[in-house]
Amino acid sequence: MSRPGIGDLYLQHAATAVRLAYLLTGDRALAEDLVQDAFVRLAGRLVHLRDPEAFDTYLRTTVVNLSRSHFRRKAVERGYLEKAKGEAAMSHSSTPDRSIEIRDELWHALRRLSHRQRAAIVLRFYEDLPEAEVASILECAPGTVKSLVSRGLDKLRYEIGGDEL
């Protein structure tokens, strides 16, 4: 049986990857760009992948790395955070329902975390990955993942007010 082509793999995995990238970046368009970059990068290595069945694992790691590189290389995180703060302020003033308001605040607070904290939280709470696997993706020790998640959650609680959640 022949290996799937990159088109087949895209149709099969793109939505999952864009969802992850969106949670990591908070920007749909950027998420789609990063995922395309990831597919281009992996396409050149398809024949070298030791286990093609694990394509989703390769893709997830590549998406996390590319989103990290994006923030690092483009040096946009500061401006991006300012934008997120502005949006948070706008949503705060225009949302009457407190539960929706808290969710919006949580989303914007998530975007204000460092990339590593955000990635650790998304991979643990959305992807439901064990700490060891998150550590492998983030290229750090499992204890560091625990610390990233803990500090990230502390920061989220602080940002949205500890008594709300």
Next chain:
Amino acid sequence: MNEELRALLRAKANEVPSYDEVPRRLTRRVRRRIARNAVVLTATVAVIAGGAFTGVRALTTAGPAGIGPATTPSASPTPTPSATHSSPAPTSPTSPSPAACTASQLRAVGLLEGAAGSREGAIGVTNLSDRPCTLEGTPTIALFDENQQPIDSGVEFSSSPPGWVVDGSSEPRGWPVVTLAPGKGTASVRIRWSNWCPQGRPTPLWRMVLHGNGRLDEDAGTLDVYGLDAAEAPPCNGPGQPSTIEVGPFEPGR
């Protein structure tokens, strides 16, 4: 908190729809990437040989003495068991074999790709001369910074098994001697590179020191390795720890 967070992440993720077609732009980019990978170790050599990298070529004028063992990027001033990047080949070819390749006959291009926490790939060496030659043993790798100064600390070299061992392939015929046919014959050297700190440090220039058939033969000379200075350096996994580079022996082009 945790459940609210999970619910939020699921809700946000569900804003992204499924995809039922492959973007044309992606298809074009994938074709280009695959084509680029296919030619990078062969045709690119000839293009680069035209002299596109004159800046790097300036390094060559420094001569082998500028990058001998005293200035190779080993963190230790004395050889250590792990610093086997200059280990000689175990045997010499018999007399009918072609002569050992010299740097003037060769061009080297490196290609590294991301692996989990490191970069893996190979340096491809092509014989552009009109006579066959042989390579054997493990070359010495030397790194230079953006000012073309040797990087002589913070990097540790060790030996890597050849790529055919890593891949579980059978031993190539004639190995450890690799004979490069004139004009197109290629050899490769497996590279695995990890932990480049601090982050943001420019990717170094790479040079390869040849050893004539297992002997340190100054006539064999040194070779600029093109392409790796433009590669993405590995992530900084261990701040304060040296960068590590595993170098394999010459093997037939892969």
